[in-house]
Amino acid sequence: xxxxxxxxxxxxxLLYLAHFPDRRIGTREISTAYGISKNHLVRVVQTLAENGxxxxxxxxxxxxxxxxxxxxxxxxxxxxxTEASFRLVECHDAVNNTCPIVPVCGxxxxxxxxxxxxxxxxxxxxxxxxxxxxxxxxxVQLVSH
Amino acid sequence: xxxxxxxxxxxxxLLYLAHFPDRRIGTREISTAYGISKNHLVRVVQTLAENGxxxxxxxxxxxxxxxxxxxxxxxxxxxxxTEASFRLVECHDAVNNTCPIVPVCGxxxxxxxxxxxxxxxxxxxxxxxxxxxxxxxxxVQLVSH
Numbered sequence: 001x002x003x004x005x006x007x008x009x010x011x012x013x014l015l016y017l018a019h020f021p022d023r024r025i026g027t028r029e030i031s032t033a034y035g036i037s038k039n040h041l042v043r044v045v046q047t048l049a050e051n052g053x054x055x056x057x058x059x060x061x062x063x064x065x066x067x068x069x070x071x072x073x074x075x076x077x078x079x080x081x082t083e084a085s086f087r088l089v090e091c092h093d094a095v096n097n098t099c100p101i102v103p104v105c106g107x108x109x110x111x112x113x114x115x116x117x118x119x120x121x122x123x124x125x126x127x128x129x130x131x132x133x134x135x136x137x138x139x140v141q142l143v144s145h
Numbered sequence: 146x147x148x149x150x151x152x153x154x155x156x157x158x159l160l161y162l163a164h165f166p167d168r169r170i171g172t173r174e175i176s177t178a179y180g181i182s183k184n185h186l187v188r189v190v191q192t193l194a195e196n197g198x199x200x201x202x203x204x205x206x207x208x209x210x211x212x213x214x215x216x217x218x219x220x221x222x223x224x225x226x227t228e229a230s231f232r233l234v235e236c237h238d239a240v241n242n243t244c245p246i247v248p249v250c251g252x253x254x255x256x257x258x259x260x261x262x263x264x265x266x267x268x269x270x271x272x273x274x275x276x277x278x279x280x281x282x283x284x285v286q287l288v289s290h
Contacts, residue, residue, distance in 0.1 A: 001231050001260075003146055008234040011252055012244065035243055075255065086146050089153040098180055099157065100287045106275035107156055110220065114266035115146075121259035130251035142245045 007082040009036060009044045014053065014078065018070045018131045019139045024063030033143035044082070051081040070131060076123035086115055152227040154181060154189045159198065159223065163215045163276045164284045169208030178288035189227070196226040215276060221268035231260055 016030050027045055031038040045064050048054040055067045066073070087093045088111045091102050102108065161175050172190055176183040190209055193199040200212045211218070232238045233256045236247050247253065 001146065001148055001228055001233065001263075003233045003256075005235075011234070012246070015246065015250065015252070034245065075252075083146055088146065088148045089156075090150075100179065101157070101160065101284060103287065104277065104280040104284045105160065106270075106277070107160070107220075110267065110270050110275065111148075114263045117262040117266045118146075118259045121262045122255065125251075125255050130255065132249065132251070135249040139246060139249045142248065 003079065004082070004084055005040070006044055006047065006084070007079055009034075009041060010048055010078060010082040011075070012036075013041065013044055013048060013064070014066070014073065014127050015130065016143065017054065017064060017066045018127050019136055019143075021066065021070075024057070024061070024065050026063045030064075047082055048078075051078075053078060053081070066127075070128035071126050073127040074123055075125045075127065075130070076119050078127075079122055080119070088115060148224065149227070149229055150185070151189055151192065151229070152224055154179075154186060155193055155223060155227040156220070157181075158186065158189055158193060158209070159211070159218060159272050160275065161288065162199065162209060162211045163272050164281055166211070166215075169202070169206070169210050171208045175209075192227055193223075196223075198223060198226070211272075215273035216271050218272040219268055220270045220272065220275070221264050223272075224267055225264070233260060 012034055013030055016033065017025060027038055027041050031041045045054060045056050048064075049056045049067075052067055053073060054064050056062070056064045089107070091097045091099050091105070091108050092111070099105075157179055158175055161178065162170060172183055172186050176186045190199060190201050193209075194201045194212075197212055198218060199209050201207070201209045234252070236242045236244050236250070236253050237256070244250075
């Protein structure tokens with residue numbers, strides 16, 4: 001069980017932006033800081049922009065910045081927006097399901113309940129609650145070397 | 146976010162066996178019933194046997210049967226045994242992690258909590274609670290056509 005790299009990177013971008021609230025950040029800076037692909041990061045920023053989490057502008061003075069305060073960015077909402085699918089097993093995909101026992105199987109309902117519990121935990125936290133103001137200096141140090 | 150096909154098939158095998166408690170079942174019968182690869186199913190049965198959920202014997206009268214009563218097979222335990230990894234994001238893999246912000250990042254702890262909530266829901270149910278005795282006839286009908 002894994003989240004996609006897209007979700008992983010999206011959360012990292014938001015954490016980065018939350019630590020530098022006073023300026024627009026270029027995607028190259030973020031990709032260098034984390035040592036991850038800039039091309040992938042551009043797609044991640046696009047997803048975050050489409051879902052209203054960030055504002056991205058192009059050009060010389062362009063860059064990415066948070067569109068809402070960190071306290072208004074719910075982690076559950078981010079994961080719902082960036083994760084491609086929550087089809088835990090085949091029968092969650094009604095169109096392509098081939099498993100014949102769906103009408104009498106209790107598994108789908110149980111997995112739905114478990115997924116809801118997973119997301120409910122993420123819904124309890126915002127970007128602000130993941131960013132300790134007192135550790136900002138340490139964060140800057142970690143992403144700068 | 147998905148569970149592996151290995152986990153999906155493992156749960157289906159257990160559900161099948163729970164519906165036919167009175168005989169050993171060949172893997173061919175199960176693969177035909179679900180329309181899934183017999184080769185993959187053999188590996189799934191091996192994982193289930195290694196973890197004490199089923200007893201598998203080879204030969205003419207061989208086959209697979211539950212090793213414990215359905216009420217003693219916890220769904221959370223099955224998923225823990227069959228899922229290859231619960232590394233939700235890169236930093237859950239301490240050996241291969243490249244993300245530099247781990248020392249100041251609250252995300253790993255949050256995802257650990259969410260994963261625990263997911264598994265806690267699965268721990269509440271056993272194979273028996275997923276198998277309705279009154280729907281056995283319907284199950285047999287669904288896997289027989």
